[in-house]
Amino acid sequence: MRVSRGDLLSLLRKATDMDQYVDRVRGIINDVKEHGDEALLRLTSELDGVKLSSIELSQSELRALASGIEPRVREALDEVMASVESFNTGVKPRDFEDYHRGLRRGVKWVPLSRVGLYVPKGYFSTLVMTGVLAKVAGVEEIIAVTPPRRDGLIDPEIAYVALRLNARVFRVGGAQAVAALAFGTESVPRVDKIIGPGNAYVQAAKLLVSSHVGIDGVEGPTELVTCADPGIKPITVALDLAAQLEHAGAVGVVVTWSEGYLTAIEDELSKLTNAPYFSTLVNEPSECVNVINEVAPEHASIWGVKIPIEGIRNAGAVSIMAPSALVDYAAGPSHVLPTGGSARWRGVLTPMDFMKPIAYVEPTSGDEARRLGELGAVLGLREGFRRHSEALTNWINEE
Structure with missing residues (x-):
């Protein structure tokens, strides 16, 4: 759908009625x-x-499933997990200490201590993109939940990644899996945090x-x-957008400043997907x-447009000259x-999320620390917290 920039945001942000899912x-x-x-x-x-007789897959069951993975897929997973681990090791937060x-x-x-990872059916890449971060963060126990296939099993790729992560795997999905992680059951342990994508019912359960x-x-x-800059082949931009439009309900927007070029991209997209998307013209690249x-x-994603990464303040991930x-x-x-x-207020998942x-403080020099205590006593008394002030004054006098 060709829309003006002024109308774009209102069309994109039609509120999803989460109430209907919450009630369900x-x-x-x-x-x-x-x-x-x-x-x-x-x-x-x-x-x-x-119909299942048990929920958790044993280590031997996971190994049997993982043995069915295609060699080229296993090799790809090994290299990708190494890529994700090296990147997230670099962005892992570090301890800080100073003297003041x-x-x-x-x-x-x-x-x-324990995290629950929701893995949509067959989405083994999601287990990589959450579980590797949990491992880098040092989480003690990783619990993965994923809906079973019709045969009651899970895909070999999920089993393989779970084994690499030493994660426990439970064959359960939907809102019931979220509830199990949040409150625990006889089999599923209660976790400290639930992470991962899922449909509207899963998200409503997370909210609840x-x-x-x-x-x-x-x-x-x-x-x-x-x-995209008009110097980029239209098919390149169209394929980038069509890839994301493979997801149900996905939102796609194409932006450029050449009407003829935008038409060419739209023509390519018509050959690739029937999913709806938006396209809009701007006056200039900036x-x-x-x-x-x-x-x-x-x-x-940015194709050929000279945009400094410092100028982008609101986006989860930015791809420059790459899909x-x-x-x-x-x-x-x-x-x-x-x-x-x-x-606008959150970013990409990192080890920090796990x-x-x-914070900690410890006095090392009596005089200077007491001066900070005196300042705190003044402020506490001014706010009406008398005991705060007295606690600080008592500590100062005992030093």
């Missing part, structure tokens, strides 16, 4: 809280059409349990804004960055990215 999954969550494994087995039969006015103060980063367990966010459909920052997309699918599979950053405009900072 509330009963499922309560069912799992009350009945545990029995509810998981029953709901898997009712909703997925798969008689205080030793700092922040130590502590990995979460977010007061009991950490979540990465409530995600919507895949998004891509691609800005406006492309404004469109990206206004939309705040999950993915942004956004490179981020999805192999480049190194996680493909778990903010959607629905949340790139860790927490703990």
